[in-house]
Amino acid sequence: MTIYGEKRQGADTVLIAGVAIIVAMLSIVPMLRLAFEIIMPQGNLSAAPLRTALSGSATWTATLHSLQVGIGGTLLAVILGTAVALLVSLTNVRGRSTFVLLYVVPLLIAPQVTALAWLQLFGPASPFLKLIGMAPALGSKNPLYSTTGIITLLGVQYGPLVFLMVRAGLRKLPRELVEAALSSGASRLTVLRTIILPLMTPSIIGATALAFVSCVGNFGIPAFLGIPAGYLVLPTLIYQRLAGGGPAVLSEVAVLSMLIGLIAMAGILAQDYTSRRRDYRIASTSLPASPFELGRWRPLAEVAMWLLIIIVLVLPIVGLFLTSLVAAYGVPLSMKTVTLANYAFVLFDHAAAKRAFFNSFGLSIAAAAFAVFVAVPLGYLITWRKRWWTRFLNLSAELPYALPGVVLAIASLLLFLKPLPIIGLQIYNTIWIILYAYLARFLVLALRPTISGLQQIDRSLEEAAQVAGAGLIRRMRTIIFPLVAPATLAGGVLIFMTAFSELTVSALLWASGSETIGVVIFSFEQGGDSNYAAAISTLTIVVIFALMLLTNLFARSLPNGVLPWRD
Amino acid sequence: MAGLKIENVTKTFGDYDALSNVSLDVANGEFIAVLGPSGCGKTTLLRLVAGFEQVNKGTITVGGKVMSDPKMNVPPEQRRVGIVFQNYALWPHMSVSENVGYSLKVAKVDKAEREQRIRQALELVDLQGYGDRRPANLSGGQRQRVALARCLVSTPSLVLFDEPLANLDVHLRASMEDEFASFHKRTGTTIIYITHDQAEAMALADRIAVMDKGHLVQFATPRELYEQPATPMVASFIAQGMVLPAKVLTAEVNGQCKVDILGQEAIFRCRTGQAVTGDAKVCIRSADIVPAENDGIEVRVKRSVYRGGGSRIEAVAADETQELHFDLADPKRLAEGETTHIAITSGWVIPEANV
Numbered sequence: 010m011t012i013y014g015e016k017r018q019g020a021d022t023v024l025i026a027g028v029a030i031i032v033a034m035l036s037i038v039p040m041l042r043l044a045f046e047i048i049m050p051q052g053n054l055s056a057a058p059l060r061t062a063l064s065g066s067a068t069w070t071a072t073l074h075s076l077q078v079g080i081g082g083t084l085l086a087v088i089l090g091t092a093v094a095l096l097v098s099l100t101n102v103r104g105r106s107t108f109v110l111l112y113v114v115p116l117l118i119a120p121q122v123t124a125l126a127w128l129q130l131f132g133p134a135s136p137f138l139k140l141i142g143m144a145p146a147l148g149s150k151n152p153l154y155s156t157t158g159i160i161t162l163l164g165v166q167y168g169p170l171v172f173l174m175v176r177a178g179l180r181k182l183p184r185e186l187v188e189a190a191l192s193s194g195a196s197r198l199t200v201l202r203t204i205i206l207p208l209m210t211p212s213i214i215g216a217t218a219l220a221f222v223s224c225v226g227n228f229g230i231p232a233f234l235g236i237p238a239g240y241l242v243l244p245t246l247i248y249q250r251l252a253g254g255g256p257a258v259l260s261e262v263a264v265l266s267m268l269i270g271l272i273a274m275a276g277i278l279a280q281d282y283t284s285r286r287r288d289y290r291i292a293s294t295s296l297p298a299s300p301f302e303l304g305r306w307r308p309l310a311e312v313a314m315w316l317l318i319i320i321v322l323v324l325p326i327v328g329l330f331l332t333s334l335v336a337a338y339g340v341p342l343s344m345k346t347v348t349l350a351n352y353a354f355v356l357f358d359h360a361a362a363k364r365a366f367f368n369s370f371g372l373s374i375a376a377a378a379f380a381v382f383v384a385v386p387l388g389y390l391i392t393w394r395k396r397w398w399t400r401f402l403n404l405s406a407e408l409p410y411a412l413p414g415v416v417l418a419i420a421s422l423l424l425f426l427k428p429l430p431i432i433g434l435q436i437y438n439t440i441w442i443i444l445y446a447y448l449a450r451f452l453v454l455a456l457r458p459t460i461s462g463l464q465q466i467d468r469s470l471e472e473a474a475q476v477a478g479a480g481l482i483r484r485m486r487t488i489i490f491p492l493v494a495p496a497t498l499a500g501g502v503l504i505f506m507t508a509f510s511e512l513t514v515s516a517l518l519w520a521s522g523s524e525t526i527g528v529v530i531f532s533f534e535q536g537g538d539s540n541y542a543a544a545i546s547t548l549t550i551v552v553i554f555a556l557m558l559l560t561n562l563f564a565r566s567l568p569n570g571v572l573p574w575r576d
Numbered sequence: 577m578a579g580l581k582i583e584n585v586t587k588t589f590g591d592y593d594a595l596s597n598v599s600l601d602v603a604n605g606e607f608i609a610v611l612g613p614s615g616c617g618k619t620t621l622l623r624l625v626a627g628f629e630q631v632n633k634g635t636i637t638v639g640g641k642v643m644s645d646p647k648m649n650v651p652p653e654q655r656r657v658g659i660v661f662q663n664y665a666l667w668p669h670m671s672v673s674e675n676v677g678y679s680l681k682v683a684k685v686d687k688a689e690r691e692q693r694i695r696q697a698l699e700l701v702d703l704q705g706y707g708d709r710r711p712a713n714l715s716g717g718q719r720q721r722v723a724l725a726r727c728l729v730s731t732p733s734l735v736l737f738d739e740p741l742a743n744l745d746v747h748l749r750a751s752m753e754d755e756f757a758s759f760h761k762r763t764g765t766t767i768i769y770i771t772h773d774q775a776e777a778m779a780l781a782d783r784i785a786v787m788d789k790g791h792l793v794q795f796a797t798p799r800e801l802y803e804q805p806a807t808p809m810v811a812s813f814i815a816q817g818m819v820l821p822a823k824v825l826t827a828e829v830n831g832q833c834k835v836d837i838l839g840q841e842a843i844f845r846c847r848t849g850q851a852v853t854g855d856a857k858v859c860i861r862s863a864d865i866v867p868a869e870n871d872g873i874e875v876r877v878k879r880s881v882y883r884g885g886g887s888r889i890e891a892v893a894a895d896e897t898q899e900l901h902f903d904l905a906d907p908k909r910l911a912e913g914e915t916t917h918i919a920i921t922s923g924w925v926i927p928e929a930n931v
Contacts, residue, residue: 469665475652476626476659477679477730487678491669 020481028387029402035449036405039420046423047267050260062264071246072268074235075225078159078242079272082224085164087217090171093317097172098179099205101300102311106575109176110557111318113574116169117553119510121229121530122546123166123325127153128233129543130328136335136342137328154238159231163224165321170223171216173573178212179205184299197301214279222276225269226413228513229527233534243269244415248516256426259419266419270412277411326550333543351544361524361532362545368440369526373508376447377501380455384497385490387452388459393468406456409449414513421446421518440523446514451507455500462496463489495563499572502560510549578639578733579604580625580766585634587620594620597634598792600785602768607760609769609781613813617790618770622736625768626659627652639733658727658735662742664719666711672698672722673707679730697725700762701755717748724759737769741776753779774814778802786810804847807928811859820898822858824925827851837920838873838893846925860923862888865902872917875900877910891916 050058062068093112097105115123130137132151138144152158182205190200206213228244236245247262247269254261303310334347355362391403409417425442428435436442474488512527519528526549533542557574564575580602587595595617602608610618623629625636627643627650636644638657643650666675673694680690698704701721711719720740727735737756741749757780760767771777777784778798785795786809794806805811808819823836828850835844837858844858875891878899886905893900902918910916 467663467665469661469663470667472626472628472652473659473661473665473667473726474678475628476655476657476732477726478653478656478682479678480653483682488667492667 024386024481024485025390028383028390031383032387032402032405032452035445035452036408039417039424039449040408042424043263043266043416043420046260046263050263058260059264062261062268067241067246068265068268071241071243071265072272074156074231074240075242075244075269075272077156078163078231079221079225081156081160082163082167082227083217083221085160086167086171086220086224087213089164089168090173090216090220091175091213093168093314094172094175094179095201095205096310096314098176099201099301100303100307100310102303102307102314104311104314108314108318110561110574111322112172113169114322114554114557115166116173116573117506117557118550119229119512119527119530120162120166120227121233121512121527121534122329122510122549124153124162124230124233125530125534125539125542125546126325126329127158127162127165129332129539130325134332134339134539135328136331136340137324139341140331153234154240155234156240158234159240159242162230162234163227166227166230167220167223168321169573171213171220174216174219175209175212178209182208218276218279222273222411222413225272225276226415226513228413228415228516229531232512232516232531236535243272244413244513247415247419251517256422259423259426263419263423266413266416270416273411273413273416277407326547329543329550330547332539333547335540338537338539351540352548355529355541355545355548359529359541361521362529362541364522365524365526365529365545368443368523369509369511372440372444372447372525373505375444376451376508377455377504379448380452380504381497381501383452384455384459384500385493386485388456388463388493388497389485389489391456392460392463393471403456403460406453410451410453414450414511415517417446417450418514418517421449421514438520438523443515443518443523443525446518447508447511450514451504454504454507455497458496458500458503459493462493466492499560502556503573506553506556509552510546578766579606580734580768581635581637582621582625583635583637585621585624585636586632587617587624587629588632593790595624596790598787598790599634600792600795602766605764605766607767607769607780607782609771609777609784610787611771611774611777611784611813612787614772615789616787618772618787619738620790621787622659622738622768622770625734626657626736627655656730656733658730658732660720660723660727660735660737660740662739664711664723666719666722666726668711670711671707672703672709672711672714675711675722676707676726676729678726683730693729697729700728701725701759716744717752720744720752721755724755728763728765732765734766734768737767737771739770739772741771741773749776756780778814786813788813804845804924805859805926808857808859808926811857811924811926815861816901817859817861818900819857819859819926820900822856822923822925823854824850824852824856833925835923835925837923838895838898840873840920842920842923844923844925847927850925850927857926858923859926860900860920862902864920864922865900865918866921867904867908868917868919870917872919874915874917877912877914877916880904880910880912891918 047059048054096102097109128151129135131153133145133149135144153162186204186208187200190204195203226244228248231240231242231245232248235241241249243265247265250258250262250265331342333351334349335342336346336348336350340346356366357363387402387406391399421442422437425437425445436445470492471484471488474484479487510526510530512531515525515528516531519525526545530542530545533539533545560572561575564572580600582598582600585595585598586593598621600608610621612618620629624631624644630649631644631646633646635642638655642648643655667678670678676697677690677694680693685693694707698707701724703718703721703725706714706718711722714722741752744752753776769777769780781798783795783797784801786793786801788809794801794810801810801814805814805817811817811819820837824833824846825836825841826834828846828848831845831848832843833846833850835842835856835858874894877889877891879890881888883903886903887909888901889904889910890899890901892898900918904910
């Protein structure tokens with residue numbers, strides 16, 4: 010009756026090496042390639058591209074614009090998101106979970122879809138404004154084609170991001186701290202000012218940095234709102250340069266992408282600084298503070314809440330939907346003009362659009378599946394096998410997502426412009442280069458929930474399996490994966506949603522045959538076919554909302570905070 | 577089953593010494609408790625024996641086979657050491673049977689034998705018929721027993737208990753203590769039982785290793801620890817002994833010597849070879865203190881706590897620094913602030929007074 014443990018001494022090494030190589034291939038290698046291009050453009054030591062890029066006035070105008078909309082959008086997002094988080098978390102407003110579900114939707118809708126929806130809502134051709142008889146004269150300028158328009162939409166898009174982070178912070182606020190202050194005689198406003206907000210500073214600062222990085226790196230909103238107005242930010246400048254000059258200008262746009270990377274890096278460093286001072290583990294089992302009674306102000310607060318939902322979500326989507334139902338630009342919507350022809354066209358007639366659905370679906374599924382399978386061993390190393398280098402591994406996995414998508418896209422272009430060495434495979438101008446970029450960019454979306462899941466699981470569960478004789482591979486399969494799978498899979502769903510209508514990366518990497526949904530929406534809109542763009546956008550919103558509701562069904566088995574839209 | 581030999585083991589984390597030069601020799605089938613306040617290094621010791629941490633110095637031998645030394649570490653999965661974790665560590669995604677049978681499955685034991693051994697293990701902990709339940713649907717005591725069965729089923733050479741009763745309520749603790757004792761009797765397994773509760777350790781263990789600040793302070797039977805504590809720490813940690821300064825007036829004869837304590841002379845027990853010293857420490861139990869007439873030691877009562885059938889008196893000696901406590905049987909009573917006289921009838925001269 011002797012029992013021997015599994016002798017797989019090599020498994021540890023293989024796992025660690027395998028995971029490290031994958032992370033390096035997806036993060037370190039492209040970034041090094043980019044850095045190499047900046048120092049040695051096209052393989053020769055030269056400062057010419059650097060000089061060209063940095064001496065052009067367009068570069069500095071775009072940098073200034075990037076900072077402008079970045080700071081403006083961040084401020085709006087922080088104010089909106091924090092206010093909503095405080096209202097929802099600390100007061101007794103009703104309908105909270107539905108509100109959270111709806112408020113988070115703009116974050117999950119691709120920025121270019123948000124942009125398109127708002128454009129359709131406010132433009133002179135807006136079927137909605139026409140319906141209520143408030144449409145401006147045809148030919149007049151859409152008010153959203155402006156700096157204010159971009160800032161507003163960035164604020165709307167990333168307000169939920171701030172909301173989620175501040176809300177997560179508020180949830181961990183032990184109620185004793187609030188109750189102790191109340192029983193010391195402080196009024197609710199004083200408690201908010203002297204206890205709650207100071208304790209929330211790490212969350213708010215972290216959220217601010219994240220919102221800033223997202224705003225600065227955003228491509229969809231300034232592309233739809235800025236390009237027509239001649240207002241370029243760095244990502245759209247890079248896109249235009251590359252679209253006009255092709256691979257010849259790669260060295261120059263590499264410098265531009267470094268510039269945007271540096272701006273974003275400032276935000277990342279700030280965020281890393283604050284998150285290091287925070288322990289993500291649930292320290293106390295205390296219940297959240299009991300909500301403040303709003304009394305007679307409650308109906309007012311609730312009206313404001315739902316008004317916000319109507320403004321940031323319902324109206325734009327209605328505008329988008331109505332546009333998708335009219336036959337042509339500017340046609341007013343009536344029972345006579347309403348048509349599903351746009352849907353039929355993009356689903357069945359337009360070859361590129363048909364391909365795009367197929368491509369985006371495949372890319373999203375592949376990126377999600379890959380991330381799920383890499384995230385579990387990677388998360389395991391980072392949380393339960395802490396060494397000096399696992400933190401580095403974590404940062405490396407974060408990098409391709411934290412940096413603006415444009416940076417990763419340029420790095421991928423540089424990496425794969427020439428056929429792969431040795432095997433001679435050419436993936437430039439194919440769908441595979443987009444897949445590579447997606448794998449790199451979205452891995453962290455599955456890694457983060459995995460890490461937070463693992464942190465909530467007692468490690469003795471693994472140790473118990475270890476003393477029972479199970480080797481690493483078996484423990485991974487029978488203990489760790491089953492325990493953390495719900496969290497990781499939820500991350501996979503998040504990846505699918507994000508990748509499904511992604512534009513920033515694919516706008517720079519696509520070629521004929523490898524169009525994505527995001528690219529097709531962009532092309533239709535640029536070609537003036539807003540109706541087709543609206544039809545596809547509506548379809549993506551339907552897909553995303555259906556996925557949200559579907560995953561909600563399984564939310565019970567998930568650790569808290571894994572599904573952003575679930576309260 | 578096997579003995580465990582820990583020789584000169586040192587474990588450091590950074591520049592913090594979690595364990596310094598600890599040696600323990602545990603015989604086959606012995607029930608050993610490792611006792612100490614939190615942070616004393618007992619959990620580190622357990623993790624070293626299990627193989628989760630690697631020693632910096634020294635060796636750990638199980639059943640004659642070296643498991644750890646500074647150059648080599650047999651991984652936990654190959655040690656055949658069982659652990660009952662403080663929080664049971666039952667896998668929530670598996671049924672009771674799957675939890676118990678996991679190690680057999682890992683060892684590729686065929687299905688029929690596996691099922692039979694799972695059944696036997698569940699019978700042993702009195703959980704027949706619970707095989708299909710999920711851990712979430714069990715009570716605290718039942719989970720504890722599943723954890724026991726899980727660790728038993730693979731016939732480990734050594735079973736480690738990591739504060740297994742810390743999460744249970746008082747009533748359950750007593751019954752689980754009985755359970756552990758009978759478990760040990762039935763299986764004859766060598767057990768290392770980590771705890772910070774001295775009553776638990778005294779009740780269960782053949783021998784107790786008392787640890788403090790990473791050092792092994794004393795390794796002895798419960799009776800010896802109580803009667804002859806080696807250091808002031810052990811004296812005060814075990815059954816709340818009082819540690820008082822005293823003068824040893826005569827050298828040891830037949831295990832006894834004369835001491836001067838609080839100005840009174842008394843005959844105390846002491847170690848063989850105890851020499852005369854003016855700087856000794858003695859250990860006194862409350863039972864060693866009896867009320868005396870006016871010629872005794874004068875003390876002032878600080879607090880009197882009724883304990884049913886008598887009171888526990890906390891008092892301070894005339895010099896206002898030495899605190900004493902003793903039991904006063906009904907119907908006698910003492911009020912707070914009152915002065916009274918006591919005599920110290922017996923005690924133990926602590927051998928290593930200045931540790």
